[in-house]
Amino acid sequence: MTEIQIPSSIRNLEQVQSVRTPIRMEYTFTPGVAAQTYLREFGNKKILGNVSPVDGAILVPPRGADPRYGVLCDEFVEMPHTGHVGSFCVTNVPIPGRELELPYISAWIFLDGADIGFLNLVAECPPEECRIGMRVEAVWKPDDEIGMTAENILYWRPTGEPDLPFDEAGVRGWHVRKHGDSDA
Amino acid sequence: MYESMVTAMRKVAVVAASSRQEEKMLDTEVEMMIPLISKVREETGLNQTEIGFTCSGSSDFLAGQAFSFVMTLDAVGPVPPISESHVEMDGAWALYETWVKFQMGAIDTALVYSYGKPSPGSLQDVLSTQLDPYYIAPLWPDAHSIAALQARHLLEQDEISHEDLANCAVRAGTVQSQEEYFDQPMLADPLRQADCPTYADGGVAMILAAEGKAEELCERPAWITGIDHRIDSHHFGVRDLSAIPSAKKAASKAGVYDAGIDLAELHTSYTVHDILLRKELNLPLDPTRSSKNHPIKAETLMASGLLRIAEAARAIWEQEANRVLAHATSGPLMQQNLMCVLSGEKG
Amino acid sequence: MAAGGELAAVIGVGMTKFSATRGDVSMPGLVREAAERALKDAGMVWGDIDAVVMGKAPDFFEGVMMPEIFLGEALGAVGKPMLRVHTAGSVGGSTALVAASLVHSGVHDRVLTVAWEKQSESNAMWALSLKQPFQVSINAGAGGYFSPIIRQYMEATQAPELIGCMVAFKDRQHALLNPYAHLHQPDLTFDQVVESPMLWEPIRYSETCPSSDGAAAMVIVNETEAEKSDNPAWIHAGAMRSEANNFPGRDEVNPQASRECAADLWNQAGISNPREEIDAVEMYVPFSWYEPMWLESLGFCERGDGWKLVESGATHINGGDLPVNCSGGVLSSNPIGASGMIRFAEAALQVRGMAGEHQVEGARKAMGHAYGGGAQYFAMWVVGKDKPTT
Structure with a gap:
């Protein structure tokens, strides 16, 4: 390694190991065209999905695009408030900036009729009882707390209906529906 | 002083480009890029599976999100999977990485894009x-x-x-x-x-093609006859503020001085930079042809450099010029510079 | 077979000591430590280098936007071309491939490539979990993202529950053979791995990668330069693939991009049976279960059999016929942006016979592998002791 020559006058000083230089930057984001429509209706307790112009696949939440084809999606469809758990994680690690009792269950929720899942919270369910394929329904915030935010649904809870089989749950369900083929 | 090394290289051309700039855009990056990428694919009749390599440039700090480019990849429609890369740099360097890929002989066509939305942040x-x-x-x-x-x-x-x-x-x-x-x-x-620059949100998408393919896709391909980039010291106290050695060296390497330049599309978002760079490159301060879209009027960080290359190609396609210099810069006080010479002649 | 264009080889490898906080060096000091070691190994000085290619993961990890801009001088890049790659977690691998492409293309003869991360400069967990506007904030870091995918693998294959712990224990044992590794836990027992707390069930604490500071560097040169070296690692193949993060029908457990990247790689390298022909694998395994998952995806075994390979001990340096992550892997050292390049560099060390105590005896062909994003970005290479035949 390179030899560093330090003047004798400062040779015996304690080495600086770190300096603190706090950075603060503010961003004002725009949600985008599709998310705006979605958030507006979400504030009315409606869940919208995007319909793919190519094959009619339903994408929730809408991002205005079908990532398979790189095409814009401007058609929306209203979704039911029920679905199932595609897969899940029992988390014992806090999320920075969010108060959640540990452990909590984060799950890929596939709404009935949707072709992709989204990550959300599952509660009213002991972690050891959560299952892939478990049927769930939305638990909304009280009406006076609902607004144009992504966080109107408090969590999803089990409905008690029979589970979907593993091969039809999550992304595997898409293959079953499209091809009758369970080998994702 | 420096020999130009581009003569033995495989000929690659810009065959299509599409761009958009607005002061403040309400679309997400994906919504902004889809029409631009779709347009260049339609113009060339290529679908994504026929494109050999895809490369983009953008910045997380500008977007205010880590891994911001991951979401924007949706705009390409990368299903089935694509051979793809990303630089945390202006898109002009994504074009450079792509040009290198062409030199390996591995690909005949490529998609390059970049974008920046300065409007959400300061x-x-x-x-x-x-x-x-x-x-x-x-x-x-x-x-x-x-x-x-x-x-x-x-x-x-x-x-x-x-x-x-x-x-x-x-x-x-x-x-x-x-x-x-x-x-x-x-x-x-x-x-x-x-x-000083006025900042704009925007993006640009571009198709490149190699000799043999380019002529099929474009009536008058804008051939890259030379491309090079260099970086200078970062420290203002070390740099001679009257000079841009990296720009001069990149220009020599890219063959800028080998023949006359009809038009210079310079990524200079301050007047002072425009003047200094022109002096360094021996370009006239009162050129007969000026950029139609000077970056001082609309500076889109991470895309402005690639936009210059798109503007240069456009001038060739529209027969307004035959040999055009496109320049991209990055870092404070034009610390890093890329020079790309485009020509209507394959050379 | 070869990666395309001119032949290229690795003749210099340098790594820093990896640790939670490299408080003894600045960012320039960190990258320089790796780069100087790579140059020394290559028998070169800064002036011999034509171009520098740097890779790292999100700039939020250090709070410096496009840090290559200020690090150019520390890497002797002034007056030279300098590129900065960012392809999420796969970036260390992609960066090596971009550097190699500068040589394969004939554009340059001698290229220095460096990948690094100094996660201690900021809070990595924070950088990865920055509140996303208009989305529900539910994802506590990478473990929270990958755990549901691992759960699907476990359920689909009915693999024994402790396979992940076997991988974690093996990699920590391997790490003891690597002086640069972050985690050196000589007293760790298998039972301690099993009993460590669940962080993101089914992922235990001990099945998780650490957060490290560190850098890796390589000198990649053309055929003429490589001929001067006693032990070049010839690049036989290199491939990259990307796919979208979330789309209908996406196989998250065994992504199509991974399978196609591997198929392209083996084809370039002229390898028909990777299990037989590859002597050492450096695979990107940040969570233990990804070892059996990638073994399947990369074609080292049939789908559903990855865990059997692990269980049989095939991936252990002692007695295994397909040693995986002899360096200790990502599970023992994880400076995110460098982690992919460490895999690529360790593969090169193996075929050069320079891996020291974690050397796989007689290794002639090795694979380096990296992935990133939501398991959607892939970079891979094959390096060999012998020059590729065309």
Whole structure:
């Protein structure tokens, strides 16, 4: 390694190991065209999905695009408030900036009729009882707390209906529906 | 001084480009890029599976999100999977990485894109975080002030004059006349608003093709006859603020001086940079042809460099010019520079 | 077979000591430490280098936007071309491939490539979990993202529950053979791995990668330069693939991009049976279960059999016929942006016979592998002791 020559006058000083230089930057984001429509209706307790112009696949939440084809999606469809758990994680690690009792269950929720899942919270369910394929329904915030935010649904809870089989749950369900083929 | 090394290289051309710039865009990056990418694919009749390589440039700090480019990849439609890469740099360097890929012989066509949305954040603060984090960034100098530092240096050395700045502003179109220029108050003394960039959200998408394919896809391909990029020291105290050695070296390597230039599309978002770079490259301060879309009027960080290449290609497609220099820069005070020479002749 | 264009080889490898906080060096000091070691190994000085290619993961990890801009000088890049790659977690691998492409293309003869991360400069967890506007904030870091995918693998294959712990224990044992590794836990027992707390069930604490500071560097040169070296690692193949993050029908457990990247790689390298022909694998395994998952995806075994390979001990340096992550892997050192390049560099060390105590005896062909994003970005290479035949 390179030899560093330090003047004798400062040779015996304690080495600086770190300096603190706090950075603060503010961003004002725009949600985008599709998310705006979605958030507006979400504030009315409606869940919208995007319909793919190519094959009619339903994408929730809408991002205005079908990532398979790189095409814009401007058609929306209203979704039911029920679905199932595609897969899940029992988390014992806090999320920075969010108060959640540990452990909590984060799950890929596939709404009935949707072709992709989204990550959300599952509660009213002991972690050891959560299952892939478990049927769930939305638990909304009280009406006076609902607004144009992504966080109107408090969590999803089990409905008690029979589970979907593993091969039809999550992304595997898409293959079953499209091809009758369970080998994702 | 430096030999140009591009003669033995495989011929690659820009065959299609599409861009959009607006002061503040409500679309997400994905919504912004889809129409641009779709357009260049339609123009060339290529679908994504026929494109050999895809490369993009963008910045997480600009987007205010880690891994921001991951979401934007959706705009390409990467299903089935694609051979793809990303630089945390202006898209001009994504084009360079792609050009290198062509030289390996592995591909015949490529998609290059880049984008930037400065509008959500405070760009002056964002750019300060690009500076040396130990000695400079903690002082939060903003981009205009740093450019003013250089302008002051050049004025006091008599290397430029206030009239030069005014003329450049008129040529760039930020003011109509010298009089209007001198009526403006100082923004970052000695620079006025007309010397400094107006930022814009935007993006650009481009298709490149190799010899043999390019002629099929485009009536008059814009051939890359030379491309090179270099970086200078970061530290203002070390650099000679009157010179841009990296720009000169990249220009030599890219063959800029091998023949005359009809049009120079320079990524200079301050008048002072425009003048200094022109001097360094021996380009006239009063060129007969000027950029139709000078970056001072619409600076889209991370895309402006690639936009210059798109503008240069457009000038060739429309037969307005035959040999065009496109330039991209990055870092404070044009620290890093890329030179790309485009020609209507394959060479 | 070869990666395309001119032949290229690795003749210099340098790594820093990896640790949670490299408080003894600045960012320039960190990258320089790796780069100087790579140059020394290559028998070169800064002036011999034509171009520098840098890679790292999100700039939020250090709070410096495009840090290559200020690090150019520390890497002797002034007056030279300098590129900065960012392809999420796969970036270390992609960066090596971009550097190699500068040589394969004939554009340059001698290229220095460096990948690094100094996660201690900021809070990595924070950088990865920055509140996303208009989305529900539910994802506590990478573990929270990958755990549901691992759960699907476990359920689909009915693999024994402790396979992940076997991988973690093996990699920590391997790490003891690597002086640069972050985690050196000589007293760790298998039972301690099993009993460590669940962080993101089914992922235990001990099945998780650490957060490290560190850098890796390589000198990649053309055929003429490589001929001067006693032990070049010839690049036989290199491939990259990307796919979208979330789309209908996406196989998250065994992504199509991974399978196609591997198929392209083996084809370039002229390898028909990777299990037989590859002597050492450096695979990107940030969570233990990804070892059996990638073994399947990369074609080292049939789908559903990855865990059987692990269980049989095939991937252990002692007695295994397909040693995986002899360096200790990502599970023992994880400076995110460098982690991919460490895999690529360790593969090169193996075929050069320079891996020291974690050397696989007689290794002639090795694979380096990296992935990133939501398991959607892939970069891979094959390096060999012998020059590729065309």
